Amino acid sequence: MTLGTKIAWDDTVLPFQLDNSDTRGRVARLDGVLEGILRQHDYPPGVEALVAEMALLTALVGQTIKLRWKLSLQVQTNGPVRMIATDYFAPKADGEPARIRAYASFDPERIEAGAPFDQLxxxxxAILMDQGPDTTPYQGITPLSGGSLAACAEAYFAQSEQLPTRFSLSFGKSTEAGGSEHWRAGGIMLQHMPKASPFATGDATGEGGLLTGDDLLQGDDGENWSRVNLLLDTVEDLEMIGPQIAPTDLLLRLFHEERPRVFDAQSVHFGCTCSVERVRNSLSIYSAKDIEKMTTDDGRVTADCQFCGAHYDLDPATVGFDAPDAPTQG
Structure with a gap:
């Protein structure tokens, strides 16, 4: 089997629970999702890596939440990579896939050689959760720290949710015989059960005075958390992204003494929610004078979706709150 071959557990998130240590988790594998996200853009390698890491985190985090609509992860910085944004859309019905989209905004002239995280x-x-109409969106933020986006996510859960959380991720391009490249990513998320971690037990020991998972646990809970983290430390990159080991087999290899239980896997696809109606809605706050300023020399109003690259070409007479030829609503 070559690395570019589609395998049964690609683009899936597998939930599991470790009964002996009061820990829950997820195993994620992404390939087509990353291809769908990254082929839309010509990102430098470091930016690609950041977007891939963020998408993998989004798949893992999104599947842990009883989500009715959308979860978003965002990074905002003053560095060469100004922003990374991802969205995870919950399945519309049982058996349907979740959808993920992502993009980054950056200054090409400021990108330098070095580790991807150094570009931030x-x-x-930030993590934002929107459960749909008639609900109040939730947002929590934490400073960038720890040398990776995974470390930032761990700090977020410790600081904002008081939940000890650990991620182990692997992602990148593999090259097959013949020269073709293919994105693959895999990761494992561990999280102590919420009822077991209600408060910090001492001083915050993380970078910049942030809490860590170890600061939240004591006694047997602390020992259990340390043990499963030591077991996770033994995972190898190829076990997470290679085609030979299924996620269920990997869990048994890592945690067989913790009595792992697995649940139904969730499939994930690359997907965007942009549409001509949404573009019209976003332009509905503008007057005819504003729309005139946006009109091209060819007499059109155009817009491009930053997530999927879709191009929209509209008649200026049909957009804006006082558009003379606005489409009638059905």
């Missing part, structure tokens, strides 16, 4: 500068990591 100072800023914050």
């Amino acid at each position: 500068g100072e800023g914050y990591f």
Whole structure:
């Protein structure tokens, strides 16, 4: 089997629970999702890596939440990579896939050689949850720290949710015989059960005075958490992204003494929610004078979706709150 071959557990998130240590988790594998996200853009390698890491985190985090509509992860910085944004859309019905989209905004002239995380500068990591109409969106933020987006997510859960959380991720391009490249990513998320971690037990020991998972646990809970983290430390990159080991087999290899139980896997696809109606809605706040300023020399109003690259070409007479030829609503 070559690395570019589609395998049964690609683009899936497998939930599991470790009964002996009061820990829950997820195993994620992404390939087509990353291809769908990254082929829309010509990102430098470091930016690609950041977007891939963020998409993998989004798949893992999104599947842990009883989500009715959308979960978003965002990074805002003063560095060469100004922003990374991802969205996870919950399945519309049982048996349907979740959908993920992502993009990054960056200054090409400021991108330098070095580790991808070094391109971020100072800023914050945010998680936003929107459960749909008639609900109040939730947002929590934490400073960028720890040298990776995964470390930022761990700090977010410790600081904002008081939940000890650990991620182990692997992602990148594999090259097959013949020269073709293919994105693959895999990761494992561990999280101590919420009832077991209600408060910090001492001083915050994380970078910048942030809490860590170890700060939240004591006694047997602390020992259990340390043990499963030591077991996770033994995972190898190829076990997470290679085609030979199924996620269920990997869990048994890592945690067989913790009595792992697996649940139904959730499939994930690359998907965008942009549409001509949404573009019209976003332009509905503008007057005819504003729309005139947006009109091209060819007499059109155009817009491009930053997530999927879709191009929209509209008649200026049909957009804006006082559009003379606005489409009638059905």
